[in-house]
Structure formats: C-alpha cells, structure tokens
Amino acid sequence: MNVRSGGPAKTKVELDWTPPAGMTAQVAASWRAFYLKAISGSAGYTATPEMYVIMYKAQLGRCFICQKAKGINPEDPKGKGPQRLGWDHNHATGAVRGLLCTLGQWSCNRIVGRYKDNPEAWRRGVRYHESPPALVLAQVQRLASDLPVEERIRIATAVLGVERETMEARVRQGRRGAPSSFVVLDEASRLEIGGVDVTPYVDKAKGVRFES
Numbered sequence: 001m002n003v004r005s006g007g008p009a010k011t012k013v014e015l016d017w018t019p020p021a022g023m024t025a026q027v028a029a030s031w032r033a034f035y036l037k038a039i040s041g042s043a044g045y046t047a048t049p050e051m052y053v054i055m056y057k058a059q060l061g062r063c064f065i066c067q068k069a070k071g072i073n074p075e076d077p078k079g080k081g082p083q084r085l086g087w088d089h090n091h092a093t094g095a096v097r098g099l100l101c102t103l104g105q106w107s108c109n110r111i112v113g114r115y116k117d118n119p120e121a122w123r124r125g126v127r128y129h130e131s132p133p134a135l136v137l138a139q140v141q142r143l144a145s146d147l148p149v150e151e152r153i154r155i156a157t158a159v160l161g162v163e164r165e166t167m168e169a170r171v172r173q174g175r176r177g178a179p180s181s182f183v184v185l186d187e188a189s190r191l192e193i194g195g196v197d198v199t200p201y202v203d204k205a206k207g208v209r210f211e212s
C-alpha cells in the first residue's frame, strides 16, 4: 500500500514476477510492463503472469481463433516471435476469455471487439458461411419450380433441416386436397433465412402451399 500525499489513497500493485533464466533486460522489461498492466486491472481485467504462461501453453502459442498468429513465448529469453498475444476479456464481467492476436486492424482481438459481447452475431456469421442465405434462397426458389415431388422433398428436407419422414408426412397430408406435385408445409415450416422470414417469397412463387 502506498498512500500518496495530496490525493486519494491509491493502491500500488506490486508485480510478483521473476524473469526466466537468461532473459535479456529489454525483453524482461517488456513483459514486466505487460504483466503489470494485467495484474493492476487497469485494462478492465486481472490476470497473473502464471495465468498467461498456462494459457499460452494451452493454446499452443497461437491465437485461439485464427490459430495462424504465433505469440511470443513468455519463457523465451530473447522474446522472439512476430507478436505478443493479448488477453481478451468480457467487457461486461471483466473475466478474461483467452489469448488472441492483437496486431493490426484485422486482428482477432479487433474482430471480437467489433461484435462486442454479442454471441448471436457470431453464430449468424458461422451460419452465413456454412449455409449462405443466397444459396438457401435459391433452393427455396427451386422448391417452387416444376421439379418432381421427390426432388422437392429432398430440397425441403435440406432447407428446413427437418427429418425426411416428417417432410414426407407433410407431403402425404397435403396430397389430400392439393395437387400431388405440391409440397405442403405447415405453420412450423416457416422458412427463415438469417432471421428473415422468406415464406412470402415462396408463397408468391406459387409452388409451395402453406396450411394455415
């Protein structure tokens, strides 16, 4: 505890850290400054040097997300490496999450910051890549074309992510009053692409009927 005169009492954080054997003074000073910032909580989170070393090893020395960016080994006496991985933390709770690359405008740390603490946006991003909305829409439009019913079932099953048996049951159900080439979808089959209801587009195309 270090009370400064003429101002509010401030707690001076001491860094309990011994540089690894043989580490040059310059490299040690750089780590010391980094660790001091982490231990002081001045950046919104608190993490010890020990935590950093454990995390670094657990992540095999790479950024958790891209796994391309290599971090400087905190135990390397010469501090070799393209960059130091930085602590990423939850800004709401202050909890550290892991080590990410921090160099440049497109670093993973910046990208995480771009999405703030909005995991839904991340999930949409994954869905976007795995199931591009334009591709889904193209499939939906094919549903409305003159394809044989078997092909419609195949596409509808893929697009809606439902079991084939369920889709076949719906088709059978629909056949009771509808032309046999129509795939009839019920209310639960609302077609959604990226959170947008595209059902009207399909309905407009007059190939897929919907039960109310």
Ligand SMILES: [Zn+2]
Pocket: 063, 064, 065, 066, 067, 068, 069, 100, 101, 107, 108, 109
């Ligand atoms: Zn990265």
